[in-house]
Amino acid sequence: MPPASQEDLSQDNLLAGRRAWLILGSAFLAFTVGASVMHSYTVFLLAFVADFGWTRAESSLAYSVGQLVGGASSPFVGSMVDRLGVRRMVLLGGALLVLGLVGSAQAGALWQVVFLYGVVMTFGANCVGLLVFVPLISRLFATRRGMAISVLQSANGFGRAASAPASQVLIEGLGWRGAYLVAAAVAAAVLLPLSFLFDRRGGVARAAAAPAAAAVRSWTLGEAVRTPQFWLLFLVYMFTSIGSFLVSLHQIAFAVDVGFDPLYAAGVLGMGSFLAMPGVIATGTLSDYIGREWSALLAYGISIIGVFCAMAITGPGDHMLLWLHACFFGLTWGARGPAITAKTADLFPGPRLGTILGVITIGSGLGAAIGSWAAGFVFDVTGSYRVAFIGSVIAYVAGSVAFYALRRPPRPRAQ
Template sequence: MNLRPSRQAWLVVAGGFVAFTVSASLMHAYTVFLLAFIADFAWTRAEASLAYSVGQVVGGVSSPLVGGLVDRLGAMRMVLLGGCLLTLGLVGSAMATSLWQMVFLYGFVMTFGAGCIGMVVFVPLVSRLFVERRGLAISILQSANGSGRAVSAPVAQLLIDAHGWRGAYWIQAGVMAVLVVPLALMFRRAESALPAPAADKAVANVTAARDWTLTAAMRTRHFWLLFLVYALTSIGSFLVSLHQIAFAVGVGFDPLYAAFVLGTGALLALPGVIITGSISDVIGREKAAITTYIISMIGSGAALLIHSGDQHVMLWVHACFFGITWGARGPAITAKTADLFGGKRLGTILGVITVGSGLGAGIGAWAAGLLFDLTGTYRLAFWLSMASYGLGAMFFWSLRKPVAR
């Protein structure tokens, strides 16, 4: 039985990578806009973090809806819908004058749009096309998140410096408007090149052998352990990521320099995610994921050692260790989900489990801002990040035994 992916299957991965990179770069740019909002509106750190936090929660809660829609509409229509919503949200953000408007535009409109061009849309299709090299394929998709994050920080900072934050939003809206149709058509061409599902009997036989439903999955211990893993991992990541630039500027680094260093660190997520996903096919999902948890904890711990703007080496250590593992657990966790709960309803199952990721991200991003408002420092947030990573690693390790139906 030949389970090797075809050339057309890799074309689907390439289309998903490009589309996901675009949407991720627009969403991660909020980390740079954060300081501009604080300066212009005099918001507290918790208030400035609110739209981002709401967006993470909405992204998680809406994942079951997105998963159900992609099962019915297909990836091309989802990319078209998502691109239109992102453009609308960016235009509205350029004209926003109050906190509630930014919460609505970023937290709801743009977040749902980005969800239509994200992992929940692409993973179900890719997981059916890839059996032998599933970890690698999903890792390539997941690496788009890190690529978008790496691009967004320096580009957004340059746009804000040159045109102000409103002008930066207008430029982003224009770029997205131009790319909407090409992205959707590109993915349609990739999908149209695929053979009919019935033609790939090898993949169909493997899938049919483990055709899970959402109800059956929710009755297992593994489902809820995965939910906790998604939540704790997001808490650990977003206690740090949203406020990285604000932290660096606060201790004395130049904003553009900080954006460059942290953006360079985020760029390492591209090889980091792909390597993790690839080795997870060889050494197992658990060992690959736990290795990245340890590296992330070192990255968060390095931030605790930064006290002034002349500690360039330590900033690079923090950026690189945290950046190279940004999203690196994603392929292992997502592939593990596909390993455990494969079948026609994987999109719906993955969407429900991803609620944990959204809740964790929202809690982490908002809590870091609140902790700064209460203590005047991000250090407690960094400590909690390390603790969340440790718990996530522990729960993920407990998934190594096969699921019982």
């Protein structure tokens, strides 16, 4: 067989590049649906309080359990995607999300909401989230990993931004049960057909991956856990989630408590959350040029300013402070994610990246569970979210210190 011409190679590279962007766009859409479903709980929380008379801590329980389950199931999901491929994971995730949403529309007790949201829907969302797509995307865009992962992760902020006002409108028009049924129909219409755009075994990634990736050393989970960088990443995920979820789950409840109209508050916070898309993409892309650490530190600083703006709000007249909080906090919602995830791929590349990332992500689930439940508990005890917001700032500072310590690459230790 004659060797391929330069023109043929260029054509193959062009097709592979287009296919890579198609896969990235499909992953973005699937992740957006899962993120929208999960983040909409911030709006449903107030509906549960009004309908069932639950306390804030009780209403936050399903969300906290969801974060724990999300973290605890991450190693399993990471291992599954390494073995089953992306298509089957998206099919499974879509089916579980639809099942959980339809079941939630019929829920009449706290344990049912906890099980359906905290277990069924959380596991489903994990199957259409970062753990499934990052190994594929990191191979497709080996030389632009920070940019590609940031585009993917911006779906989290986009889903969060769209879910708040959309859910509020649906709840006011159809009730919270009807809103869940609409969400189930949308998830089924998007996720199930979308899964067939992915190759069953991720072969598209192998075909389009950069040749240089083959020369990179492959890490196993056993080697990774014996490095300090693995545990520093674990702490980064945990502290970052604590800082974020001490605020995010109760943002709308906080705004309503100080006197803002619920729909107005959902709109402002939702508009602020839309800034997460450019914020995540900018910081992720920036991390390819100035380094993952400095990009993450910048995002931590902006988030802290956003929390301070919330702490300064005293009443419904503080519209500017609410907008500043929404913009600064929304701009950096998930903005550290691409830097953290790309750093994980930088430090521990190889076919076991999904498994390694899954184990490290336990820290994220643990931190999110602590933060979301603790904020509700603090409010029930003190009648205010101020202590929770102070805790958010402290957690962000701790996360930035741990991330900065990741400057040196790991060296595998002998078993």
